[in-house]
Amino acid sequence: MLSYWEKQSLLHYDCIILGSGITGLSTAISLKEKAPGKRILVMERGLLPTGASTKNAGFACIGSLTEILDDLQTMPEEDVVALVQLRRKGLQLLRSRIGDERMLYRENGSYELISEAEMPALQQLDAVNALLSGILPGPAFAPAEKALERMGFHRGYVKALVRNNFEGELHTGMMMRTLTDLATERGIEIKTGCHVTGITETEKQVQVHTEAITFTAPQVAVCTNAFAKALLPELDVTPGRGQVLITTPVKGLPFKGIYHFDKGYYYFRELDGRVLFGGGRNLDFSGEATTDIALKHSIQQDLEEKLRTIILPSLQFGIEDRWAGIMAFGPTKQPIIRPHSDRIYLAVRMGGMGIAIGSEAGRQLAGLMLRSA
Incomplete structure (x- = not known):
């Protein structure tokens, strides 16, 4: 009434x-x-x-090297470039509208962990940099082997490290x-x-x-x-659930910043001495194409296993919290x-x-x- x-x-x-x-x-x-x-x-x-x-991980992304190479398999070059440019323009507008300090924005770049199977991507790094040269103020990607030595990742999986110079992190x-x-x-x-x-x-x-x-x-x-x-x-429009967990503070954590691996399907960052880690929807695309904001045990197990074996192989940690968010995807x-x-x-x-x-x-x-x- x-x-x-x-x-x-x-x-x-x-x-x-x-x-x-x-x-x-x-x-x-x-x-x-x-x-x-x-x-x-x-x-x-x-x-x-x-x-x-x-409910996201607080990444300010334009795309990792293997992700962009994967996009080039399904999209024309000009569309991939336009999409990276859209991301870049969006981040610049967000920063100018809000101000970096009001969201703790830090554009310190990001890193991508490269596995043995992904090593051929390094041979295309210069070509991708050239492709994006007209929309970025410098090369997007660079090898980062020296940084890899101090980060403590499992070298049986991580064979190389690539730096993205124009990504950032923020407080969601x-x-x-x-x-x-x-x-x-x-x-x-x-x-x-x-x-x-x-x-x-x-x-x-x-x-x-x-x-x-x-x-x-x-x-x-x-x-x-x-x-x-x-x-x-x-x-x-197809929904895609993204699952995330965050650890308790990790003593002696050897890295800061934001990281990707496996074509961007996994992502992690240091946050107040903790590790926030998310991803894994590629393990079950059809099952994760849902608007149900819930957790799936097998994916949470996968995240914990990758924490133990790849990201923190020599450090003790506990899980403090878990959550999920719903994204949206299409044919491109x-x-x-x-x-x-x-x-x-x-x-x-x-x-x-x-x-x-x-x-x-x-x-x-x-x-x-x-x-x-």
Whole structure:
């Protein structure tokens, strides 16, 4: 039951954005920067962002060497370059919007662990650097054999180390807290606990239905990544669950920074003297293509085993916490940033790179919405 006052003043907006993660908040902030008079509502089905924005590992990635080489097997060179450029632009926008200190951003580069089977990738390092030379201020990748000597990894598995000069790390919680504060400061409304059950487009507006209330706006942006398919089943979006664990503090931990291996399917970092380690969805692609935010015992076991045998072979550790987040993928790693219809817009399928892509995806989507308003 709604009052006259509620119907008059609390249900109608100029733009409604579904999803309060990185992309959703970035879309809202970008809209407000260009059209400060617009009344904007961001709706989030959970009390906190539901997907991966607050559940990731805090990597600011443009792509590891073996990951980019793998992408070149399924995508044209120009598309791979454009995707790396999108990640780079997104990170630059995020940093300029938030400020490095407000999310503890550190661009100290990253390292990729190279196994025996991946050694041929080193022969293509110069070619990949040349491919990316037009969009980066210097060579993306460099051998890092001297650094490998002091990091304590199992040399039976790790045969070489490659440095990525333009990746960084950040504090995910501080990043999202700051984006939320910026949105609030600009007069953007954020409503949490809003489970959207459907959207209906009419000639003049879009109705956004929840279990109790229907909101309306001339334009709606769907920024719910893997969860977008529940509202628009025709989308070519496949969820991908990412599982993570974090150790107790490790005495004598010999490395800092962020690391990848196995084409980016595994990733770890030092965090307050602990090791945060995630990945393993490549062990069961079909089983991990789910929006169920849960843990799978076999993948958690795999992460612990790789910690013991590859990352920390000579050190004792315990597991302090575990969690999972939901990413979104498609036939290629290209995100979907486009109008879906006359009044519904999409910024979804971030390909596991939401931190890097989300800000620029939101800026681009806001531009599309403003041009057609």
